[in-house]
Amino acid sequence: MAESGYPDVLALDGVGVRLGGRQVLCDVTFSLGKGEFTGIIGQNGAGKTTLLRVILGLLEPSGGRVLIDGEPLGGKNKASIGYVPQKLVIDPDMPLRARDVVSLGLDGYKLGFGFPSRQRRELVERALADVGAAGYADARVGELSGGEQQRVLIAHALISRPKLLLLDEPLANLDLRSEQEIVAVLGKLAREHEISVLLSAHDMNPLLGVMDKIVYIAGGRAASGATHEVVTSEGLTALYGHPVEVVRVHGRILVVAGD
Template sequence: MTADPMIRPGDGSGQPVTPSDDGGRPTGEAATAVIAVHDAAVVLGGHRVWHGVDVRVSAGEFVAVLGPNGVGKSTLLKAILGLQRLASGRISVLGAAPGRTRSSVGYLPQRRSFDSSVRMRGVDVIRLGIDGSRWGLPLPGRVARQRRQRIDELVELVDAGRYAHRLVGELSGGEQQRILIAQALAHRPRILLLDEPLDSLDLPNQAAIAGLVSRISRSQEVAVVMVAHDVNPILRYLDRVVYLGPGGSVVGPPDRVLSSDSLSALYGTPVEVLRTSDGRMVVVGQPDSPVPHDHQQGGD
């Protein structure tokens, strides 16, 4: 029997914490977690962004980070990268402190795009992920052949063969996103962190990129953690959800976390989760609806 999702109070009220199975795969000691977040808290400018966050992510899992604007979803990714210090708690990435295993972590930040003034081809952008930190010009020989082979592999992996040799500024948003995902995968990372990669894409491209990320996660055994503006394009692929809210955090399978009971407890007010005839999820009953989110600039 599956337990209810874990609700970690974020207001110091001392409300009970219900047990959690953290999803449909073994976690904790039963499986090697490539990311382990334990009772983590972040404080920015004297303001507690979130605390009491607990989540473990295993190889091949696809986990979404959801929540209203300004709740610190992107901050969680930065903490995993070692770019944001914790106020308390701990994070382990591949058994080490965050930042010590960056070569094994691929990262795609928010709102990366190229306009027509960028005179680089898609393959050039991918190449930067392979040797962008090297000094000087690449020399011919075995290393150059290996680099070309890896670029070809990445182009095939993201299905970008039709346009990878075109100028990246001429590509559509979905095509650019595939190129950037390929760049993030250049060094065969074991973890892929994606910060709203579906933002500004039309619905067909959202669906296509969501399917691509899921396929990469499964076929390459890459752990994916994605911050999402709208859960619907990725809902069918998710193993678990980390929902950050004003009353704490909830971790568990999507159908349990994104439920009326779970979100009502998190927000401290009645929340209703509805399913449309085409299977999309809509949340009503709070001012900043999380699914889909009202996207704004903020401390996320």
């Protein structure tokens, strides 16, 4: 239960996942309150995407439970979750504009059917403006840069006005400037729109300025809390099961294997 007295937007209680007879995740427990920004951090193959699939209801956990607003994850409350995949795979020659991709976010959404065209346009314009993509609304998506495509994907997920926004490695393959801009957009959505953001990444450093909590995954287990509480030499040594050293240099955090 959140400090406000209202249920957490998302709560995982002892979630475990077995795939092909192998324990991929074990006893994962954490929560997100309204408008909180949380990073899921771990190396490639640590189980970050698997965890997102569980929260989306695409993968049944072998143990534990997922709660949305205090209720078990189900068809009804899945509508309050927005999802942004890692990248948009599209033929550059396809005549699909940014606004078209965003508009598709209404299709299948419970309010999307029967929208008057004017209201539909207004919703699309608002979502594009919220992520700073209004300037290229009519550009072909295949011709946009990686950072611009990410903004369009976020707007696509945002148009249904979700309470919880899940993003799978949205910073992968972006240049430094685009990376910083996307993080700023997501931080603004969390602060000003009170959307709970859960973002997976292999590097925590771009998120340090906006992250309220961290979920650090290693060896199928997870540690969660404030960054300064979780990312310590002692804490990560226990999580990894072998010596790990955490070094802070010029505002960045480096995690290196110990002797």
